[in-house]
Amino acid sequence: MEQIVLDIKKALGGNDDFFIKRDYLLKKEVLLLGLSTLVDMTKTKTILQKQSEGLISQGKTSESIFILMGELFEDDTKKAITSVLEGKLIIYIEHTKKFIIYEPVPKGLNRSIEVPSNESVIQGPSNSFTEDIDTNIGLLRKQLTSNKLLVHSFTTGKNQKTKISLLFINGLVDKELVENINSLIEKNKSMDISNLQSMSKMLGFSSWDTVSKFNTTELPFHASQFLKKGRVVILVDQLPFALILPNLLWDMFIVESDRNFPFPIMITISCLRVIGALIALISPGMYVALVAVNPEALQIELALSVAQSREGVPYPALVEVIIMLVVLELILEASIRLPKSVGPTITMVGGIILGQAVVEAKLVSNLLIIILAATTIANSTLVGAQSSLSIRSFKYINVILSSLFGVLGLVVGLVFISSYLASLTTFGKSYLYLNIGRKEQ
Template sequence: MNPLIKEITAKFLNNDDFFLQQDYFMNNSVILMGFNTLVDLTESREAMHMYIEKAISVNITEEELLSLFGEVKESDINVLISSILQGKLIIFFAKYNKFVVSQPIPKLLNRFTEPPTNENVLQGPLSSFVEDIEQNIGIVRKQVSTDQLFVKSVYVGKDEKKKISLLYCENYVQMELVNNIVRQLEMNLDKEVHNLQNLSKTMGFSAWESFSKFKTTELPLEAAQCLRMGKVVLFVDRLPLALILPSLLWDMFAMENDRNYPLPLMLSVRFLRIIGVLMTLIVPALYVALVAVNPEVLRIELALAVSQSRDSVPYPALVEILLILVILELIVEASVRLPKSIGPTITMVGGIILGQAIVAAKLVSNLILIILAATTIANSTVVGFQNSLSIRLFKYLIVVLAAMYGVLGILAGLVLVCAYLASLNTFGVPYIQINVAKDRSNHG
C-alpha cells in the first residue's frame, strides 16, 4: 500500500465515518477515500461509472484519464487531508501512483433558501443567505448579473481551514480597497476564524471598537446594492450572512428596500431613523440634566409637573434612570433569547407588570417610564441590530455627563461621540464618508 494512504488511514483511524474502498475505473485499480457523512459515495460512484462509459470509446492519454475525475494533486499529505476534511473525494490510481481530488455528489446538509429571520422586508424579495458559501455567491450573481462581478477566495486557519470569499464589482470599487483586504487576509492565513471577532482580528481591526467595521446583512438585495456602491462583500463558509466592507455611518439610516417606496416616503422614513438615533442619545440625558442640574430651563408649569411626578422617589435622577435603563436592557435581551412562541408574551406582560409595580412602589416616577419607553422604541428604528447596540452603549456615556454638567454635558457627550465616529476608518475609508464608489455618483 502507498505510504501516504497509510498515513491518511492512521490520521482518520478513530473516525467511524471515514471510508477507504477499492474500485475499478476503466480496468484501473483505484482507492476511494473520504467521509461518508460528507460524500454520497453510492451516487458519486454511479455518476463516475456512467461518465466513464460515455468516454470509454475515445482513446485518451494518462493525463486525460486522470483529469476526467478531478484535479491531480501532488503527493502532499497536508493537501490530501485538507481536501478530505472539506468534503472532497480522494481517488488514488495505483497504476500511475497519483492522487486525484474529485468533487463528489455531496450529502444534503444545507437548508433551502428561506425568508430572513433577523431583518424584515416590506415590498421586496424574501430570499436570504444560507450557510453554504457557494450557494450564497450564486444568489448574489443572480442579483448582480454583470461580467464586472469578480470573486476571490482564500482559505484561512491552521487546524480548521475556513473558506472566505471576497466579491466586488470592478466598475464601481476602488481597487486599492480590494487589494488592502486581500493583502490583510493573505498575511493572516494561519489564524482561525470561527466568529466575527476572529475575523476582525484577521482583518487587523481593534477588538475594542464599539462600532463594527462590518455591515452584516442576510438580504441579497442589500448585498447587491452595496456592491454597486463600491463596497466589498465577504462570505465566510457556514455563516449565513454577508459581511460588507467598509461599514459607513449612513448604513444605519438607509436600506435598499426603502427605494421600493415613493421618494417622499423614502426620505421621510430615513429622516425618522435619524430622529430615532438623536432621541436615543439625547432624551434620557436631557431628563437627568433638567431634573438634577438645570431645572431653571423648564417652564414653571412643567417644572412643577416633573416635581410632582418625582414626589417620594428616594433616588437621585441618575440612579433612577440607570435602574430603569438596566431593566429595559434585560427585557430586550430576554426577548432575543426566549423562544419565539413565548418571548413576546412574557416580555410584554413582564414589562407592564414590572413597570406598574415599580411606579406604585415609588422607586421611579411616571414620567421616566414614558421617556424610556419612547427611547427604546426610537432605538429600534436604526437599520441593523448591531448598530442599535452601539447606540445604546453611547447613551450611558451621555447620561453620566449630563448628571455631572447638565445641558453642557449633553453637548460635550455629542461632541465626543461625533469625534469618535470621525476617527474611525476601514482600510483608509472614513466611517463618516457617504459614498465609496469609484465614479462618486449617487448610488445610495
C-alpha cells in the first residue's frame, strides 16, 4: 500500500466499520475506503458501474471520467480522513497518489420530516426541522424561493467535525451583523459544537446570561419569516431546530402563525401573552407582599379571608411559596422527562392529589394553590421554551424582594428585571429593539 493509504488506515483502522476494498474501475486498479455504517456499498458500487459505463459510451477518457465522478485531490491525507468521517467514499487510484471524493449512497440514518414535538401549530405549516442540516436548508429554500437567500457553511471542531450554516436574505439583513458572525465562527472554528452553550461560547456570548441570545424554532415557516425581517438563521448539524439571531423580547409574545387569524384576534392573542407574562412575574411576589408585609393594603373582608385560608400554616408566606414553587418545578420537569405515556399521570397526581393533600394537611393555603396554578398556566402562554424558562427564573427575584420590602420590593424587582432586559444586547442590537428589518436596497 502507498503512504497516503497507510496514513488513512493508521488514523481510522481502529474502527471495525472502516473498510479498504480493492476493486477495478475503468480498467484501473482502485482502492475504495469508507465507513460501512455510513456508506451503502452494494448500491454505491452498482451506481458507480452504471455511471462509468455511461460515460465510456459517450467517448470519455478514463482521466476525464474520474474527474466527472467527484472532486479530485492529490496527496491530501487530512482531507481524505475528514471526508471518510463525513460519510464520503474515497476512490484511490493506485500508483498515482490521486484520489476522488465520491458522494455514495448513504445508509438510511435520518428520520423523515415530521410534525414538531415542542411547538404547537394552529392554522399553519406543520413540518419541522430534522437532525440533517442539508434537509433543513432544503426546507428553508422550499419556504423562500428567492435568489437573495444566501447560505454560508462552515466545518468546525477539532475532535468532532460539525457543519454550521448561516442563512440570511441579502438586502434585508444588516451586513455588519453577518460579518460579525462570520468572523467569530472563522476565529473559533477549532471549537467542538454540540449544544447551545458551546455555540454561545463560539459567538462570544456570556455563559451567565439568564436570557438566551438565541431564539429557537422547530418550524421552517417561522424561520423563513424571521429571515424576511432581516434576522440571521443558524443551522447546526444534528440539532433539529434553527437558531435565530438576534433574539428580541417581543418574540415571546408574537408568533408568525398568528397572522393567519384576523388582525383584531391576532392583537388579542398577543395581549393575552403579555398579561400571562405579567401574571407569572407578579402574582407569587404579590401574594407574599400582601400576606406577610402589607396586609393593610387589602380590604378588611379580603384580608380576613386570606388570614382564614392561612390558619394553621406553620411557617411564613415566603417559605410556603418557595416550597410550592419548587414542587411545581419538579412536576414540570418530571412531566417533560418521563415517557409520554406516564407524563400526564404524573401531572395529574402532582397537580390534583398532591395539591389537595397539602391543603388538607394545612401545609399551604387554598389561595396559594390558586395563585400558583394561575402562574403556571400564564407562564405556558409564552412563545418559546427559552423565554418561558427565563420568566420562571425571574419570578423568584420578585418573591424574595417582596418578602423583605412588601409591595415596594415587588416594584423594585420589576424595575430590576426591566433594567436587566434593557441592558442586554446581541451584536449591538438591544433586546428591547422593536424591529431590525431593513428596507430592501
